Amino acid sequence: MKTKMTRKERERKARKELIIDVTEKIIEERGYENITMDEIAEKAEMGKGSLYLYFKNKTSIILAICDRGSRILTQSMSKVLTQEITGLEMIEKLGQTYFQFIKDNPLYFNAFSYFEGLMNRDALDESPMAKKCEENAKEAMTFIIRSIQIGMQDGSIDSSYNPKELGLIVWGASKGVVHMAYMKQKEQHMAVLDEVEFSLESLIDTFMQLVGQGMKNTDHQSENV
Numbered sequence: 001m002k003t004k005m006t007r008k009e010r011e012r013k014a015r016k017e018l019i020i021d022v023t024e025k026i027i028e029e030r031g032y033e034n035i036t037m038d039e040i041a042e043k044a045e046m047g048k049g050s051l052y053l054y055f056k057n058k059t060s061i062i063l064a065i066c067d068r069g070s071r072i073l074t075q076s077m078s079k080v081l082t083q084e085i086t087g088l089e090m091i092e093k094l095g096q097t098y099f100q101f102i103k104d105n106p107l108y109f110n111a112f113s114y115f116e117g118l119m120n121r122d123a124l125d126e127s128p129m130a131k132k133c134e135e136n137a138k139e140a141m142t143f144i145i146r147s148i149q150i151g152m153q154d155g156s157i158d159s160s161y162n163p164k165e166l167g168l169i170v171w172g173a174s175k176g177v178v179h180m181a182y183m184k185q186k187e188q189h190m191a192v193l194d195e196v197e198f199s200l201e202s203l204i205d206t207f208m209q210l211v212g213q214g215m216k217n218t219d220h221q222s223e224n225v
Contacts, residue, residue: 068108
């Protein structure tokens with residue numbers, strides 16, 4: 001049972017949410033590279049010293065944005081597993097949910113990428129917010145693996161695969177597809193991306209078709225024809 005927050009705790013949480021809101025707006029206007037603690041404090045209408053009582057640096061605020069985005073995403077993904085559909089259909093729905101979320105919220109995708117770029121830094125080992133981001137990522141992976149296991153049980157997914165390994169492939173490939181699409185939008189990117197005409201939507205459609213066909217249990221399909 002959750003304990004009721006005190007007034008002081010509620011006020012502190014509200015102030016932290018305000019700081020995150022303000023930072024998101026600044027990032028949407030000018031990108032992650034151009035934010036400063038001074039501007040965040042000014043936009044949040046608080047002293048810089050007060051800001052440091054809530055977040056010790058820019059990285060901690062961006063990790064909070066990552067946590068917020070990943071929580072929203074995992075909540076949407078969790079709803080897929082409550083539907084009365086096959087495991088293969090769940091995988092397709094999870095993919096659609098992820099891609100739609102990224103399309104609607106590119107700021108959060110960039111926050112995820114920022115977090116992953118920090119993964120090798122020892123400082124993150126002591127960051128509670130980084131651990132929350134990691135826990136959210138693990139939860140999303142659990143949804144993918146569980147859907148695959150359900151599909152193997154209901155016969156819609158080929159059971160010869162290792163569900164955890166297959167889940168990792170789906171998760172990693174999904175991130176790669178989105179990364180390529182966003183890279184093409186930037187001025188500096190690999191020349192090979194200019195040699196192929198594609199959009200995020202076209203990549204997603206092709207990827208989802210490949211994923212669905214690749215893990216489909218063809219014997220189960222023929223039994224239902």
